[in-house]
Amino acid sequence: MALLKTVNLGQKYGERYVLKDVNLEVDRGDVFALIGPTGAGKTTLIRLLDLLETPASGRIYIDGVDVTCSGGYRLAIRRRMALVQQKPVVFDMSVYENVACGLRWRHEKSEAIRQKVEAALELVAMADYKSRNARTLSGGETQRVAIARALVTQPEVLFLDEPTANLDPVSVSKIEEVLAHIIGQQKTTIVMATHDMSQGQRLAGRIGVLIDGEILQLDSPSEIFTSPKSREVAQFVGVDNILAGVVVAKDNGLVTTEVSGYRLQSISDFGLGEEVYVLIRPEDITLTLSKDIGSARNTFLGRITKMTPLGPLVRIEVDCGFPLLALITKRSAQELGLTVGGEVYANFKTTAIRTIKRWR
Protein backbone atom coordinates (compact mmCIF):
# COMPACT_ATOMS: atom_id res chain seq x y z
CA MET A 1 0.00 0.00 0.00
CA ALA A 2 1.24 3.46 -0.86
CA LEU A 3 2.20 5.58 2.14
CA LEU A 4 0.86 8.70 0.46
CA LYS A 5 -1.85 8.69 -2.14
CA THR A 6 -3.94 11.41 -3.74
CA VAL A 7 -7.04 10.92 -5.85
CA ASN A 8 -8.13 13.74 -8.17
CA LEU A 9 -6.71 16.26 -5.74
CA GLY A 10 -7.49 19.86 -6.61
CA GLN A 11 -7.12 23.26 -5.01
CA LYS A 12 -8.42 26.66 -5.97
CA TYR A 13 -7.82 30.12 -4.58
CA GLY A 14 -10.88 32.24 -5.24
CA GLU A 15 -12.11 31.11 -8.65
CA ARG A 16 -8.67 30.15 -9.93
CA TYR A 17 -7.66 26.49 -9.91
CA VAL A 18 -4.02 26.10 -8.93
CA LEU A 19 -4.08 22.28 -8.88
CA LYS A 20 -6.20 19.99 -11.00
CA ASP A 21 -6.83 16.27 -10.63
CA VAL A 22 -3.52 15.28 -9.11
CA ASN A 23 -3.18 11.51 -8.76
CA LEU A 24 -0.02 10.47 -6.98
CA GLU A 25 1.27 7.48 -5.09
CA VAL A 26 4.42 7.58 -2.98
CA ASP A 27 5.63 4.38 -1.37
CA ARG A 28 7.37 4.14 1.99
CA GLY A 29 11.08 4.92 1.59
CA ASP A 30 10.63 6.57 -1.82
CA VAL A 31 12.37 9.77 -2.75
CA PHE A 32 9.88 11.56 -4.93
CA ALA A 33 10.58 14.88 -6.63
CA LEU A 34 7.98 17.27 -7.93
CA ILE A 35 9.56 19.33 -10.62
CA GLY A 36 8.03 22.17 -12.53
CA PRO A 37 8.44 25.86 -13.22
CA THR A 38 7.84 28.50 -10.55
CA GLY A 39 4.12 28.97 -9.96
CA ALA A 40 3.19 25.49 -11.21
CA GLY A 41 1.51 24.56 -7.91
CA LYS A 42 4.31 22.57 -6.26
CA THR A 43 4.12 24.43 -2.94
CA THR A 44 0.33 24.14 -2.87
CA LEU A 45 0.54 20.39 -3.45
CA ILE A 46 3.13 20.00 -0.67
CA ARG A 47 1.00 22.09 1.69
CA LEU A 48 -2.03 19.95 0.93
CA LEU A 49 -0.06 16.75 1.54
CA ASP A 50 1.29 18.15 4.82
CA LEU A 51 -2.32 18.93 5.81
CA LEU A 52 -1.65 22.65 6.12
CA GLU A 53 -4.48 23.36 3.68
CA THR A 54 -7.76 21.65 2.93
CA PRO A 55 -8.23 20.73 -0.74
CA ALA A 56 -11.09 22.08 -2.85
CA SER A 57 -11.61 18.63 -4.37
CA GLY A 58 -10.24 15.09 -4.27
CA ARG A 59 -8.92 12.95 -1.44
CA ILE A 60 -5.63 12.37 0.38
CA TYR A 61 -4.82 8.97 1.89
CA ILE A 62 -2.02 8.24 4.31
CA ASP A 63 -1.39 4.56 4.90
CA GLY A 64 -4.77 3.94 3.27
CA VAL A 65 -6.61 6.22 5.71
CA ASP A 66 -8.55 9.13 4.24
CA VAL A 67 -7.16 12.21 5.97
CA THR A 68 -8.60 14.85 3.66
CA CYS A 69 -10.80 16.56 6.24
CA SER A 70 -10.46 14.47 9.39
CA GLY A 71 -10.19 17.31 11.91
CA GLY A 72 -9.40 15.23 14.99
CA TYR A 73 -6.68 13.14 13.40
CA ARG A 74 -4.90 15.97 11.65
CA LEU A 75 -2.53 16.77 14.55
CA ALA A 76 -1.62 13.10 15.05
CA ILE A 77 -1.08 12.62 11.29
CA ARG A 78 0.83 15.87 10.99
CA ARG A 79 3.14 14.72 13.76
CA ARG A 80 4.20 11.85 11.49
CA MET A 81 5.39 14.34 8.89
CA ALA A 82 7.66 17.37 8.72
CA LEU A 83 8.10 20.18 6.24
CA VAL A 84 11.09 22.29 5.30
CA GLN A 85 9.83 25.40 3.61
CA GLN A 86 11.39 27.31 0.77
CA LYS A 87 12.04 30.29 2.99
CA PRO A 88 12.20 28.72 6.44
CA VAL A 89 11.07 30.83 9.36
CA VAL A 90 13.34 30.27 12.32
CA PHE A 91 12.11 31.23 15.75
CA ASP A 92 13.67 34.03 17.77
CA MET A 93 15.66 31.68 20.01
CA SER A 94 18.87 29.68 19.89
CA VAL A 95 19.62 27.18 17.15
CA TYR A 96 19.39 24.42 19.78
CA GLU A 97 15.96 25.57 20.97
CA ASN A 98 14.71 25.87 17.39
CA VAL A 99 15.61 22.26 16.71
CA ALA A 100 14.22 21.12 20.08
CA CYS A 101 10.78 22.71 19.52
CA GLY A 102 9.21 19.82 17.63
CA LEU A 103 10.31 17.37 20.33
CA ARG A 104 9.05 19.56 23.17
CA TRP A 105 5.66 19.79 21.45
CA ARG A 106 5.63 16.00 21.41
CA HIS A 107 6.37 16.03 25.17
CA GLU A 108 9.63 14.09 24.86
CA LYS A 109 11.89 13.78 27.90
CA SER A 110 14.66 16.36 28.20
CA GLU A 111 17.52 13.86 28.01
CA ALA A 112 16.09 12.35 24.81
CA ILE A 113 15.65 15.87 23.41
CA ARG A 114 19.27 16.73 24.14
CA GLN A 115 20.58 13.61 22.44
CA LYS A 116 18.36 13.93 19.38
CA VAL A 117 18.98 17.66 18.90
CA GLU A 118 22.73 17.21 19.14
CA ALA A 119 22.67 14.34 16.65
CA ALA A 120 20.51 16.35 14.21
CA LEU A 121 22.80 19.39 14.46
CA GLU A 122 25.80 17.13 13.92
CA LEU A 123 24.14 15.71 10.80
CA VAL A 124 23.70 19.12 9.21
CA ALA A 125 27.13 20.30 10.42
CA MET A 126 25.64 23.03 12.64
CA ALA A 127 26.71 21.70 16.06
CA ASP A 128 29.08 24.65 16.59
CA TYR A 129 26.21 27.09 16.16
CA LYS A 130 23.86 25.62 18.74
CA SER A 131 23.97 28.60 21.11
CA ARG A 132 23.63 31.22 18.38
CA ASN A 133 20.30 32.98 17.91
CA ALA A 134 18.86 31.36 14.79
CA ARG A 135 17.82 34.76 13.40
CA THR A 136 21.48 35.73 13.00
CA LEU A 137 22.32 32.89 10.59
CA SER A 138 22.93 33.13 6.83
CA GLY A 139 20.45 31.72 4.32
CA GLY A 140 22.28 28.42 3.89
CA GLU A 141 22.78 27.97 7.64
CA THR A 142 19.11 28.77 8.28
CA GLN A 143 18.12 26.15 5.73
CA ARG A 144 20.33 23.57 7.45
CA VAL A 145 18.76 24.39 10.82
CA ALA A 146 15.33 24.00 9.22
CA ILE A 147 16.34 20.58 7.89
CA ALA A 148 17.66 19.53 11.32
CA ARG A 149 14.47 20.85 12.95
CA ALA A 150 12.37 18.69 10.64
CA LEU A 151 14.58 15.59 10.82
CA VAL A 152 14.90 15.58 14.59
CA THR A 153 11.26 14.50 14.90
CA GLN A 154 12.09 11.39 12.84
CA PRO A 155 9.21 11.97 10.43
CA GLU A 156 7.84 9.17 8.31
CA VAL A 157 7.48 11.67 5.48
CA LEU A 158 9.80 14.62 5.01
CA PHE A 159 8.52 17.35 2.70
CA LEU A 160 11.12 19.65 1.21
CA ASP A 161 9.81 22.68 -0.64
CA GLU A 162 12.57 24.07 -2.86
CA PRO A 163 15.23 23.33 -0.23
CA THR A 164 17.97 25.13 -2.13
CA ALA A 165 16.15 27.97 -3.90
CA ASN A 166 17.77 31.40 -3.49
CA LEU A 167 21.00 29.96 -2.09
CA ASP A 168 24.54 30.39 -3.31
CA PRO A 169 26.17 27.41 -5.10
CA VAL A 170 28.34 26.49 -2.07
CA SER A 171 25.31 26.34 0.23
CA VAL A 172 23.37 24.40 -2.40
CA SER A 173 26.04 21.71 -2.59
CA LYS A 174 26.29 21.52 1.22
CA ILE A 175 22.54 21.03 1.52
CA GLU A 176 22.46 18.48 -1.29
CA GLU A 177 25.23 16.63 0.53
CA VAL A 178 23.10 16.55 3.69
CA LEU A 179 20.04 15.40 1.72
CA ALA A 180 21.99 12.70 -0.09
CA HIS A 181 23.26 11.51 3.29
CA ILE A 182 19.72 11.37 4.69
CA ILE A 183 18.50 9.51 1.63
CA GLY A 184 21.37 7.06 1.93
CA GLN A 185 21.23 6.51 5.69
CA GLN A 186 17.64 6.88 6.75
CA LYS A 187 14.46 5.24 5.67
CA THR A 188 12.55 8.51 5.56
CA THR A 189 10.13 8.93 2.69
CA ILE A 190 10.94 12.21 1.00
CA VAL A 191 8.73 14.36 -1.18
CA MET A 192 10.62 17.34 -2.52
CA ALA A 193 9.55 20.17 -4.78
CA THR A 194 12.15 21.79 -6.94
CA HIS A 195 12.30 23.93 -10.05
CA ASP A 196 15.87 22.70 -10.53
CA MET A 197 15.31 19.69 -12.73
CA SER A 198 18.87 18.46 -12.36
CA GLN A 199 18.48 18.45 -8.57
CA GLY A 200 15.43 16.24 -8.99
CA GLN A 201 17.45 13.99 -11.25
CA ARG A 202 20.33 13.80 -8.76
CA LEU A 203 18.31 13.06 -5.65
CA ALA A 204 15.02 11.43 -6.57
CA GLY A 205 14.05 7.91 -7.52
CA ARG A 206 10.83 9.06 -9.12
CA ILE A 207 9.76 12.36 -10.57
CA GLY A 208 6.42 14.02 -11.20
CA VAL A 209 6.39 16.94 -13.59
CA LEU A 210 3.89 19.54 -12.47
CA ILE A 211 3.08 22.25 -14.96
CA ASP A 212 0.15 24.68 -14.64
CA GLY A 213 -1.36 22.71 -11.75
CA GLU A 214 -1.37 19.37 -13.57
CA ILE A 215 0.93 16.39 -13.27
CA LEU A 216 1.93 15.91 -16.89
CA GLN A 217 4.27 12.98 -16.37
CA LEU A 218 5.19 10.56 -13.59
CA ASP A 219 8.29 8.51 -14.28
CA SER A 220 11.83 7.63 -13.34
CA PRO A 221 14.31 10.48 -13.80
CA SER A 222 15.88 8.83 -16.84
CA GLU A 223 12.50 8.40 -18.55
CA ILE A 224 11.50 11.99 -17.80
CA PHE A 225 14.72 13.34 -19.23
CA THR A 226 14.88 11.09 -22.27
CA SER A 227 11.21 10.49 -23.08
CA PRO A 228 9.14 13.50 -22.18
CA LYS A 229 5.52 12.83 -23.04
CA SER A 230 4.52 16.36 -23.93
CA ARG A 231 6.00 19.50 -25.36
CA GLU A 232 5.75 21.27 -21.99
CA VAL A 233 7.66 18.52 -20.20
CA ALA A 234 10.22 18.31 -22.99
CA GLN A 235 10.86 22.02 -22.84
CA PHE A 236 11.01 22.02 -19.07
CA VAL A 237 13.57 19.22 -18.93
CA GLY A 238 15.76 20.99 -21.44
CA VAL A 239 14.98 19.17 -24.68
CA ASP A 240 15.01 22.30 -26.80
CA ASN A 241 14.92 20.57 -30.15
CA ILE A 242 11.45 19.15 -30.74
CA LEU A 243 10.98 18.41 -34.43
CA ALA A 244 7.78 17.06 -35.98
CA GLY A 245 8.41 14.35 -38.57
CA VAL A 246 7.14 11.21 -40.29
CA VAL A 247 8.86 7.81 -40.39
CA VAL A 248 9.80 7.19 -44.03
CA ALA A 249 12.16 4.21 -43.81
CA LYS A 250 12.97 1.41 -41.40
CA ASP A 251 15.85 -1.00 -41.38
CA ASN A 252 16.71 -3.26 -38.43
CA GLY A 253 15.75 -0.76 -35.76
CA LEU A 254 17.36 2.11 -37.60
CA VAL A 255 14.54 4.46 -38.45
CA THR A 256 14.64 7.34 -40.89
CA THR A 257 12.39 10.25 -40.09
CA GLU A 258 11.71 13.06 -42.50
CA VAL A 259 11.71 16.51 -40.92
CA SER A 260 10.97 19.50 -43.17
CA GLY A 261 12.30 17.49 -46.15
CA TYR A 262 15.48 16.44 -44.37
CA ARG A 263 16.17 12.88 -43.26
CA LEU A 264 17.25 12.09 -39.71
CA GLN A 265 18.34 8.67 -38.56
CA SER A 266 17.57 7.33 -35.15
CA ILE A 267 16.96 4.08 -33.28
CA SER A 268 13.35 3.31 -32.45
CA ASP A 269 10.45 0.91 -32.99
CA PHE A 270 8.13 3.16 -34.92
CA GLY A 271 6.57 1.89 -38.13
CA LEU A 272 6.48 3.44 -41.57
CA GLY A 273 4.18 6.44 -41.95
CA GLU A 274 3.91 7.09 -38.20
CA GLU A 275 3.85 10.70 -37.12
CA VAL A 276 6.50 11.31 -34.50
CA TYR A 277 8.48 13.94 -32.69
CA VAL A 278 12.23 13.82 -32.82
CA LEU A 279 13.81 15.06 -29.60
CA ILE A 280 17.44 16.13 -29.40
CA ARG A 281 19.05 17.62 -26.32
CA PRO A 282 21.11 20.70 -27.32
CA GLU A 283 24.21 19.39 -25.51
CA ASP A 284 24.15 16.26 -27.71
CA ILE A 285 24.73 18.31 -30.85
CA THR A 286 28.33 18.98 -31.88
CA LEU A 287 29.30 21.75 -34.26
CA THR A 288 32.17 21.43 -36.76
CA LEU A 289 33.48 23.40 -39.69
CA SER A 290 33.99 20.37 -41.96
CA LYS A 291 31.88 17.31 -42.61
CA ASP A 292 34.38 14.82 -41.22
CA ILE A 293 32.97 13.99 -37.80
CA GLY A 294 33.40 10.27 -37.22
CA SER A 295 30.50 8.29 -35.87
CA ALA A 296 27.64 10.78 -36.10
CA ARG A 297 25.22 9.63 -38.78
CA ASN A 298 23.28 12.87 -38.83
CA THR A 299 25.16 15.80 -40.29
CA PHE A 300 23.52 18.94 -41.61
CA LEU A 301 25.01 22.13 -42.97
CA GLY A 302 23.40 25.23 -41.52
CA ARG A 303 23.81 28.93 -40.86
CA ILE A 304 24.15 30.36 -37.35
CA THR A 305 21.21 32.68 -36.64
CA LYS A 306 21.83 33.55 -32.99
CA MET A 307 24.46 33.07 -30.29
CA THR A 308 23.57 33.55 -26.61
CA PRO A 309 26.28 33.28 -23.96
CA LEU A 310 25.26 31.29 -20.86
CA GLY A 311 28.17 31.54 -18.43
CA PRO A 312 30.83 29.08 -19.60
CA LEU A 313 28.52 27.83 -22.40
CA VAL A 314 27.07 29.34 -25.58
CA ARG A 315 23.60 28.57 -26.91
CA ILE A 316 23.80 28.53 -30.67
CA GLU A 317 20.78 28.54 -32.97
CA VAL A 318 21.45 27.04 -36.38
CA ASP A 319 19.12 27.05 -39.39
CA CYS A 320 19.67 23.76 -41.22
CA GLY A 321 16.43 23.99 -43.20
CA PHE A 322 14.89 23.18 -39.85
CA PRO A 323 15.87 24.94 -36.62
CA LEU A 324 18.44 23.34 -34.30
CA LEU A 325 19.71 24.55 -30.98
CA ALA A 326 23.15 23.49 -29.78
CA LEU A 327 24.91 24.07 -26.49
CA ILE A 328 28.70 24.13 -26.63
CA THR A 329 31.44 25.55 -24.45
CA LYS A 330 32.51 29.13 -24.98
CA ARG A 331 36.02 27.87 -25.62
CA SER A 332 34.89 25.56 -28.45
CA ALA A 333 32.94 28.40 -30.03
CA GLN A 334 36.02 30.61 -29.93
CA GLU A 335 38.29 27.88 -31.31
CA LEU A 336 35.90 27.27 -34.20
CA GLY A 337 35.58 31.03 -34.77
CA LEU A 338 31.79 30.79 -34.82
CA THR A 339 29.88 33.98 -35.62
CA VAL A 340 26.28 34.81 -36.44
CA GLY A 341 25.74 34.33 -40.18
CA GLY A 342 28.62 31.84 -40.48
CA GLU A 343 28.18 28.31 -41.84
CA VAL A 344 28.62 25.30 -39.62
CA TYR A 345 27.89 21.56 -39.63
CA ALA A 346 25.54 20.30 -36.91
CA ASN A 347 26.19 16.65 -36.03
CA PHE A 348 24.44 14.23 -33.75
CA LYS A 349 24.47 10.49 -33.26
CA THR A 350 21.49 8.21 -33.89
CA THR A 351 21.56 7.42 -30.17
CA ALA A 352 21.26 11.10 -29.30
CA ILE A 353 17.83 11.21 -30.87
CA ARG A 354 14.77 10.13 -28.99
CA THR A 355 11.79 9.48 -31.23
CA ILE A 356 8.43 9.59 -29.54
CA LYS A 357 4.84 9.40 -30.67
CA ARG A 358 3.36 12.74 -31.58
CA TRP A 359 1.25 14.14 -28.78
CA ARG A 360 -1.77 16.46 -29.02
Next chain:
Amino acid sequence: MTELWEGLTRAIQLIISFDPEVMEIAGRSLAISATSCSLAALISLPLGGLIHFSHFPGKRLLISIIQTLFSVPTVLIGLLVFVLFSRAGPIGGLNLMFTPAVMVIGQVILIIPLMLGLILSALRGVDKGVAETAISLGASRLQAGILTLREARYAVLTAVIMGFGRAVSEVGLALMVGGNIKGFTRTLTTAISLETSKGDIELALALGITLLFIALIVNVALNRFQQR
Protein backbone atom coordinates in the same frame (compact mmCIF):
# COMPACT_ATOMS: atom_id res chain seq x y z
CA MET B 1 8.46 79.13 43.38
CA THR B 2 9.66 79.00 46.99
CA GLU B 3 6.73 76.77 47.81
CA LEU B 4 7.73 74.38 45.06
CA TRP B 5 11.35 74.33 46.19
CA GLU B 6 10.39 73.76 49.83
CA GLY B 7 7.95 71.11 48.71
CA LEU B 8 10.67 69.29 46.80
CA THR B 9 13.10 69.42 49.73
CA ARG B 10 10.47 68.12 52.14
CA ALA B 11 9.43 65.48 49.66
CA ILE B 12 12.98 64.17 49.40
CA GLN B 13 13.29 64.17 53.20
CA LEU B 14 10.06 62.20 53.50
CA ILE B 15 11.28 59.64 51.00
CA ILE B 16 14.81 59.33 52.36
CA SER B 17 13.51 58.94 55.91
CA PHE B 18 11.09 56.23 54.72
CA ASP B 19 8.18 58.19 56.19
CA PRO B 20 5.74 55.52 57.41
CA GLU B 21 2.68 57.20 55.91
CA VAL B 22 4.26 57.71 52.48
CA MET B 23 5.60 54.15 52.47
CA GLU B 24 2.25 52.70 53.50
CA ILE B 25 0.36 54.56 50.74
CA ALA B 26 3.04 53.74 48.17
CA GLY B 27 2.97 50.06 49.16
CA ARG B 28 -0.82 49.94 48.79
CA SER B 29 -0.70 51.68 45.40
CA LEU B 30 1.91 49.26 44.18
CA ALA B 31 0.01 46.24 45.51
CA ILE B 32 -3.35 47.27 44.00
CA SER B 33 -1.90 48.24 40.61
CA ALA B 34 0.37 45.18 40.39
CA THR B 35 -2.58 42.91 41.23
CA SER B 36 -4.84 44.51 38.63
CA CYS B 37 -2.04 44.50 36.07
CA SER B 38 -1.36 40.78 36.67
CA LEU B 39 -5.04 39.86 36.51
CA ALA B 40 -5.55 41.94 33.35
CA ALA B 41 -2.51 40.24 31.77
CA LEU B 42 -3.84 36.80 32.73
CA ILE B 43 -7.09 37.63 30.95
CA SER B 44 -5.66 39.60 28.01
CA LEU B 45 -2.95 37.14 26.96
CA PRO B 46 -5.19 34.14 26.22
CA LEU B 47 -8.02 36.37 25.01
CA GLY B 48 -5.65 38.19 22.67
CA GLY B 49 -4.38 34.87 21.33
CA LEU B 50 -7.91 33.62 20.84
CA ILE B 51 -9.04 36.75 18.97
CA HIS B 52 -5.85 36.83 16.87
CA PHE B 53 -6.02 33.21 15.75
CA SER B 54 -9.80 32.98 15.30
CA HIS B 55 -11.69 34.00 12.21
CA PHE B 56 -15.17 35.29 12.89
CA PRO B 57 -17.47 37.92 11.44
CA GLY B 58 -17.10 41.27 13.14
CA LYS B 59 -13.46 40.69 14.17
CA ARG B 60 -12.34 44.02 12.74
CA LEU B 61 -15.23 45.78 14.45
CA LEU B 62 -14.32 44.15 17.76
CA ILE B 63 -10.71 45.31 17.39
CA SER B 64 -11.92 48.85 16.62
CA ILE B 65 -14.10 48.81 19.75
CA ILE B 66 -11.17 47.59 21.86
CA GLN B 67 -8.99 50.37 20.47
CA THR B 68 -11.72 52.95 21.14
CA LEU B 69 -11.81 51.85 24.78
CA PHE B 70 -8.12 52.82 25.13
CA SER B 71 -9.30 56.32 25.84
CA VAL B 72 -12.27 55.61 28.06
CA PRO B 73 -12.28 58.09 31.00
CA THR B 74 -11.42 56.48 34.31
CA VAL B 75 -14.43 58.17 35.95
CA LEU B 76 -16.71 56.43 33.48
CA ILE B 77 -15.37 53.02 34.54
CA GLY B 78 -15.65 54.29 38.14
CA LEU B 79 -19.30 55.09 37.54
CA LEU B 80 -19.96 51.68 36.01
CA VAL B 81 -18.29 49.86 38.89
CA PHE B 82 -20.06 52.11 41.38
CA VAL B 83 -23.47 51.29 39.88
CA LEU B 84 -22.65 47.57 39.87
CA PHE B 85 -21.23 47.32 43.38
CA SER B 86 -23.16 49.94 45.35
CA ARG B 87 -25.66 48.58 47.86
CA ALA B 88 -28.57 49.05 45.46
CA GLY B 89 -26.57 47.64 42.52
CA PRO B 90 -26.94 44.18 40.99
CA ILE B 91 -23.93 42.80 42.87
CA GLY B 92 -24.10 45.14 45.82
CA GLY B 93 -24.65 42.15 48.09
CA LEU B 94 -20.96 41.28 47.79
CA ASN B 95 -20.20 44.28 50.02
CA LEU B 96 -17.07 45.17 48.08
CA MET B 97 -17.73 48.88 47.72
CA PHE B 98 -14.89 51.05 49.11
CA THR B 99 -12.47 48.15 49.42
CA PRO B 100 -9.16 47.52 47.63
CA ALA B 101 -10.86 44.55 45.90
CA VAL B 102 -13.33 46.73 44.05
CA MET B 103 -10.49 49.08 43.09
CA VAL B 104 -8.66 46.12 41.56
CA ILE B 105 -11.81 45.08 39.68
CA GLY B 106 -12.24 48.60 38.34
CA GLN B 107 -8.61 48.86 37.28
CA VAL B 108 -8.78 45.46 35.56
CA ILE B 109 -11.79 46.66 33.54
CA LEU B 110 -9.97 49.90 32.81
CA ILE B 111 -6.71 48.42 31.52
CA ILE B 112 -7.90 45.27 29.75
CA PRO B 113 -8.79 47.12 26.50
CA LEU B 114 -5.40 48.82 26.42
CA MET B 115 -3.47 45.62 27.14
CA LEU B 116 -5.61 43.55 24.80
CA GLY B 117 -5.32 46.06 21.97
CA LEU B 118 -1.55 46.29 22.32
CA ILE B 119 -1.22 42.48 22.56
CA LEU B 120 -3.30 42.12 19.39
CA SER B 121 -1.09 44.54 17.53
CA ALA B 122 1.99 42.77 18.94
CA LEU B 123 0.67 39.44 17.59
CA ARG B 124 -0.12 41.02 14.22
CA GLY B 125 3.52 42.04 14.03
CA VAL B 126 4.73 38.44 14.20
CA ASP B 127 5.47 36.76 10.86
CA LYS B 128 2.51 34.51 9.99
CA GLY B 129 5.06 31.89 9.02
CA VAL B 130 5.93 31.36 12.69
CA ALA B 131 2.60 29.73 13.61
CA GLU B 132 2.46 27.86 10.33
CA THR B 133 5.99 26.52 10.70
CA ALA B 134 5.16 25.41 14.23
CA ILE B 135 2.07 23.60 13.00
CA SER B 136 4.05 21.94 10.21
CA LEU B 137 6.50 20.73 12.87
CA GLY B 138 3.75 19.11 14.91
CA ALA B 139 2.61 21.89 17.26
CA SER B 140 -1.02 21.96 18.33
CA ARG B 141 -2.92 25.21 17.80
CA LEU B 142 -2.36 26.11 21.45
CA GLN B 143 1.38 25.36 21.23
CA ALA B 144 1.63 27.45 18.04
CA GLY B 145 -0.24 30.27 19.80
CA ILE B 146 2.10 30.20 22.79
CA LEU B 147 5.10 30.26 20.44
CA THR B 148 3.64 33.29 18.62
CA LEU B 149 3.16 35.09 21.94
CA ARG B 150 6.74 34.22 22.83
CA GLU B 151 7.93 35.67 19.51
CA ALA B 152 6.04 38.88 20.34
CA ARG B 153 7.35 38.93 23.92
CA TYR B 154 8.96 42.39 23.80
CA ALA B 155 5.84 44.05 22.42
CA VAL B 156 3.67 42.03 24.83
CA LEU B 157 5.79 43.23 27.74
CA THR B 158 5.33 46.79 26.53
CA ALA B 159 1.57 46.18 26.65
CA VAL B 160 1.89 45.02 30.27
CA ILE B 161 4.05 48.07 31.18
CA MET B 162 1.46 50.38 29.61
CA GLY B 163 -1.30 48.63 31.53
CA PHE B 164 0.56 49.03 34.81
CA GLY B 165 1.22 52.67 34.03
CA ARG B 166 -2.47 53.36 33.41
CA ALA B 167 -3.48 51.51 36.61
CA VAL B 168 -0.98 53.15 38.95
CA SER B 169 -1.59 56.66 37.64
CA GLU B 170 -5.41 56.77 37.50
CA VAL B 171 -7.26 58.69 40.18
CA GLY B 172 -10.92 59.04 39.21
CA LEU B 173 -11.79 55.38 39.58
CA ALA B 174 -9.82 54.91 42.84
CA LEU B 175 -11.52 57.91 44.36
CA MET B 176 -15.04 56.92 43.29
CA VAL B 177 -15.05 53.26 44.26
CA GLY B 178 -12.19 53.21 46.80
CA GLY B 179 -13.32 56.26 48.73
CA ASN B 180 -9.77 57.33 49.72
CA ILE B 181 -10.13 55.78 53.19
CA LYS B 182 -6.99 56.38 55.22
CA GLY B 183 -5.10 53.19 55.95
CA PHE B 184 -7.43 51.13 53.75
CA THR B 185 -8.03 52.41 50.22
CA ARG B 186 -5.86 55.51 50.08
CA THR B 187 -3.43 55.31 47.17
CA LEU B 188 -0.74 57.69 45.93
CA THR B 189 -3.01 59.39 43.40
CA THR B 190 -5.98 59.82 45.72
CA ALA B 191 -3.66 61.04 48.49
CA ILE B 192 -2.02 63.57 46.14
CA SER B 193 -5.45 64.86 45.21
CA LEU B 194 -6.49 65.12 48.85
CA GLU B 195 -3.27 66.68 50.15
CA THR B 196 -3.29 69.25 47.35
CA SER B 197 -6.83 70.27 48.21
CA LYS B 198 -5.80 70.50 51.89
CA GLY B 199 -2.84 72.69 50.92
CA ASP B 200 -0.13 70.24 52.04
CA ILE B 201 1.86 70.70 48.86
CA GLU B 202 5.04 69.17 50.32
CA LEU B 203 3.35 65.88 51.12
CA ALA B 204 1.53 65.90 47.77
CA LEU B 205 4.84 66.45 45.98
CA ALA B 206 6.53 63.71 48.03
CA LEU B 207 3.79 61.32 47.05
CA GLY B 208 4.03 62.41 43.41
CA ILE B 209 7.78 61.81 43.33
CA THR B 210 7.25 58.44 45.01
CA LEU B 211 4.74 57.55 42.31
CA LEU B 212 7.22 58.42 39.58
CA PHE B 213 9.91 56.50 41.44
CA ILE B 214 7.71 53.37 41.54
CA ALA B 215 6.97 53.73 37.82
CA LEU B 216 10.70 54.09 37.17
CA ILE B 217 11.60 50.97 39.14
CA VAL B 218 8.90 48.89 37.46
CA ASN B 219 10.01 50.07 34.02
CA VAL B 220 13.68 49.47 34.69
CA ALA B 221 12.92 45.97 35.99
CA LEU B 222 10.75 45.08 32.98
CA ASN B 223 13.24 46.57 30.54
CA ARG B 224 16.03 44.50 32.06
CA PHE B 225 13.84 41.46 31.61
CA GLN B 226 13.20 42.46 27.98
CA GLN B 227 16.89 42.74 27.25
CA ARG B 228 17.66 39.30 28.59
